[in-house]
Amino acid sequence: xxxxWPYIDALLPKGSxxxxxxxxxxxxxxxxxxxxxxxxxxxxxxCAAAFGVGKERALPLAAAxxxxxxxxxIHDDIEDASEERRGGPALHxxxxxxxxxxxxxxLHAYMWQAVLSSAVPGxxxxxxxxxxxxxxxxxxxxxxIRSGTWSVSSADYLQMVQLKTAHxxxxxxxxxxxxAAGVQPDARLLPxxxxxxxxxxxCDDALNLTGGPTYGKERAxxxxxxxxxxxxxxxxASAGEADRQRALDWLGRPRAEKxxxxxxxxxxxxxxxGAVERAMEVAATEARRGxxxxxxVWKAAxxxxxxxxxxxxxxxxxxxxx
Amino acid sequence: xxxxWPYIDALLPKGSxxxxxxxxxxxxxxxxxxxxxxxxxxxxxxCAAAFGVGKERALPLAAAxxxxxxxxxIHDDIEDASEERRGGPALHxxxxxxxxxxxxxxLHAYMWQAVLSSAVPGxxxxxxxxxxxxxxxxxxxxxxIRSGTWSVSSADYLQMVQLKTAHxxxxxxxxxxxxAAGVQPDARLLPxxxxxxxxxxxCDDALNLTGGPTYGKERAxxxxxxxxxxxxxxxxASAGEADRQRALDWLGRPRAEKxxxxxxxxxxxxxxxGAVERAMEVAATEARRGxxxxxxVWKAAxxxxxxxxxxxxxxxxxxxxx
Numbered sequence: 001x002x003x004x005w006p007y008i009d010a011l012l013p014k015g016s017x018x019x020x021x022x023x024x025x026x027x028x029x030x031x032x033x034x035x036x037x038x039x040x041x042x043x044x045x046x047c048a049a050a051f052g053v054g055k056e057r058a059l060p061l062a063a064a065x066x067x068x069x070x071x072x073x074i075h076d077d078i079e080d081a082s083e084e085r086r087g088g089p090a091l092h093x094x095x096x097x098x099x100x101x102x103x104x105x106x107l108h109a110y111m112w113q114a115v116l117s118s119a120v121p122g123x124x125x126x127x128x129x130x131x132x133x134x135x136x137x138x139x140x141x142x143x144x145i146r147s148g149t150w151s152v153s154s155a156d157y158l159q160m161v162q163l164k165t166a167h168x169x170x171x172x173x174x175x176x177x178x179x180a181a182g183v184q185p186d187a188r189l190l191p192x193x194x195x196x197x198x199x200x201x202x203c204d205d206a207l208n209l210t211g212g213p214t215y216g217k218e219r220a221x222x223x224x225x226x227x228x229x230x231x232x233x234x235x236x237a238s239a240g241e242a243d244r245q246r247a248l249d250w251l252g253r254p255r256a257e258k259x260x261x262x263x264x265x266x267x268x269x270x271x272x273x274g275a276v277e278r279a280m281e282v283a284a285t286e287a288r289r290g291x292x293x294x295x296x297v298w299k300a301a302x303x304x305x306x307x308x309x310x311x312x313x314x315x316x317x318x319x320x321x322x
Numbered sequence: 323x324x325x326x327w328p329y330i331d332a333l334l335p336k337g338s339x340x341x342x343x344x345x346x347x348x349x350x351x352x353x354x355x356x357x358x359x360x361x362x363x364x365x366x367x368x369c370a371a372a373f374g375v376g377k378e379r380a381l382p383l384a385a386a387x388x389x390x391x392x393x394x395x396i397h398d399d400i401e402d403a404s405e406e407r408r409g410g411p412a413l414h415x416x417x418x419x420x421x422x423x424x425x426x427x428x429l430h431a432y433m434w435q436a437v438l439s440s441a442v443p444g445x446x447x448x449x450x451x452x453x454x455x456x457x458x459x460x461x462x463x464x465x466x467i468r469s470g471t472w473s474v475s476s477a478d479y480l481q482m483v484q485l486k487t488a489h490x491x492x493x494x495x496x497x498x499x500x501x502a503a504g505v506q507p508d509a510r511l512l513p514x515x516x517x518x519x520x521x522x523x524x525c526d527d528a529l530n531l532t533g534g535p536t537y538g539k540e541r542a543x544x545x546x547x548x549x550x551x552x553x554x555x556x557x558x559a560s561a562g563e564a565d566r567q568r569a570l571d572w573l574g575r576p577r578a579e580k581x582x583x584x585x586x587x588x589x590x591x592x593x594x595x596g597a598v599e600r601a602m603e604v605a606a607t608e609a610r611r612g613x614x615x616x617x618x619v620w621k622a623a624x625x626x627x628x629x630x631x632x633x634x635x636x637x638x639x640x641x642x643x644x
């Protein structure tokens with residue numbers, strides 16, 4: 001149970017007198033109720049606390065971030081043709097794509113209700129920017145897949161994941177934490193959050209290949225979905241021409257035609273090539289860079305010792321086991 | 323060109339230095355730039371004007387209503403498997419479903435930007451409620467289709483279209499017009515708007531069967547999409563068992579298996595049965611009821627004579643040629 005569930009539980013409708021709408025209520029509650037780490041909300045609360053704000057003031061925004069992630073994941077799972085989420089079938093696999101798109105839209109509106117109920121100046125603008133950046137990153141990734149583009153550099157990948165993941169995972173939680181405290185967000189939160197968010201996504205990519213039973217998503221789903229990960233791009237750049245061509249042929253197939261033997265071969269290639277370890281080194285470097293920038297920011301906090309919990313959570317972004 | 327285009331044009335990004343994001347910008351602009359009647363924004367401006375507010379104050383909310391319709395239509399066209407919109411291919415037919423879902427989400431956020439920039443007290447709450455009611459109506463309709471439900475009464479249909487169409491088409495424009503004027507929305511706007519919005523949707527259903535070249539959507543698309551319209555429900559209730567079974571067999575097929583001969587037969591049945599005319603009578607009755615309620619509301623306007631343009635637009639909701 002994530003710590004924001006009681007707030008979300010109270011915010012979302014539990015049912016309806018109109019037949020059929022009970023199912024919509026249940027669909028909106030599904031992903032939030034499945035749990036999740038609540039990492040983004042936690043970062044926000046810890047940052048707000050470091051700047052002297054009690055949980056009560058920051059809670060609506062923390063819950064709004066979790067609602068943001070929930071509606072985005074409903075739609076992303078459709079866009080990526082993902083099959084599993086938080087240990088269960090993706091919402092569209094339970095109820096079909098049309099109802100799931102619609103439930104995501106309804107949940108999007110409840111995110112705004114939480115944002116507006118916070119009455120924190122600047123919070124709405126932060127959410128506007130965060131939705132836009134996240135959609136831009138998702139757009140770039142989907143466009144690569146749709147157009148069959150493999151001429152993707154490490155810099156292209158980093159730019160994409162900064163947009164897709166880093167803004168809503170690190171930049172926005174930290175900035176919103178300061179806004180909740182009535183403090184102008186430090187400009188250095190942006191470069192630091194982008195670096196840490198990229199590190200987080202690289203670890204996520206690695207976990208998708210190596211993750212254990214607590215991972216919650218389909219193992220190797222990224223390969224089935226055609227994701228351009230740093231690990232895969234690294235391997236493609238260094239593979240022999242025959243292996244590279246074999247991989248691209250398999251990756252370019254519709255998901256239903258991706259056979260298990262091809263998947264096992266490609267997984268073996270990636271794991272044996274050192275590409276996972278090299279990507280984790282990039283993640284560690286990005287994380288160190290981000291934490292280094294933030295160390296300066298925390299010095300300016302009114303009580304620097306109160307940033308310790310936050311620093312620990314941030315350090316964990318690139319040191320994940322699930 | 324709808325009258326809100328200059329505002330929307332200025333609000334939405336025109337391009338991006340990041341490769342690929344130009345396409346996202348273009349996709350967000352596509353439906354608004356195709357035109358559309360701008361009916362909902364017009365109702366809002368005319369209601370605001372009737373209560374003494376200049377166009378400048380109400381324009382962001384009028385544009386927000388048009389942006390609302392644009393992102394909803396992007397998603398609805400996917401959910402309904404619609405092929406045409408505003409005289410062109412539906413957005414997902416141009417760019418695929420994943421990119422189109424994502425562009426709809428990005429546009430949803432720009433709707434909130436317009437709402438918040440209006441700084442009209444109560445407007446955000448009105449949009450929250452409107453998104454929720456619209457999603458509820460869409461959910462009910464999609465659920466009937468997904469579950470193959472045909473035990474739908476006229477009352478069920480009316481409740482569904484009040485949620486799906488009437489709130490965002492009539493109730494919200496009128497209430498937002500009064501809010502823009504700093505006036506507490508009259509409680510009678512709700513029943514009146516629900517009646518007029520239902521009338522509008524019934525006319526839309528009829529136009530889908532009978533519409534000319536300016537209609538903008540695929541003719542008879544509702545039958546191909548399996549929509550439960552009042553016209554179809556009326557015909558099903560009065561048809562002989564063999565015809566009824568033949569129709570239900572055809573309607574229950576996946577869209578790709580719905581043959582033209584079956585469509586032509588069903589269209590002929592519907593047109594020849596008087597069901598279109600009976601539905602239009604229901605629309606006229608609902609419209610009269612709504613206009614009757616509103617006639618009392620306008621008497622309380624500071625300058626009742628300024629409600630004439632608004633009354634004309636409202637009367638046109640159930641008297642449509644396109």
